[in-house]
Amino acid sequence: MAVEYAWRRLADYSACLFVTADSPENLERNLAELCGARVLNLPERAEREQELQVAAALRWLNQHPGWLLILDNADTPEAATAVEDLLPSLAQI
Secondary structure, X not given: OHHHHHHHOHHHOOEEEEEEOOXXXXXXXXXXXXXXXXXXXXXXXXXXXXXXXXXXXXXXXXXXXXXXXXXXXXXXXXXXXXXXXXXXXXHOO
């Protein structure tokens, strides 16, 4: 349903980002991958430390309004907790 919404409303957003969040590890890894050349193309894409890449992606989200971020498959208690822990950093946007 979220992907269908994104396709229908794509023009309403400056960026539409999709992150698989089926585990805390995958949420972190996939947030870091937002830095990549094919997504946000941030300078931190070359960083070796995943934490720096995640921080850069979150910083980008804070600095660029109008985006849609889909956090998909947070179906386990651990995944849901990881998403809930992330939300306060996104709520400042």
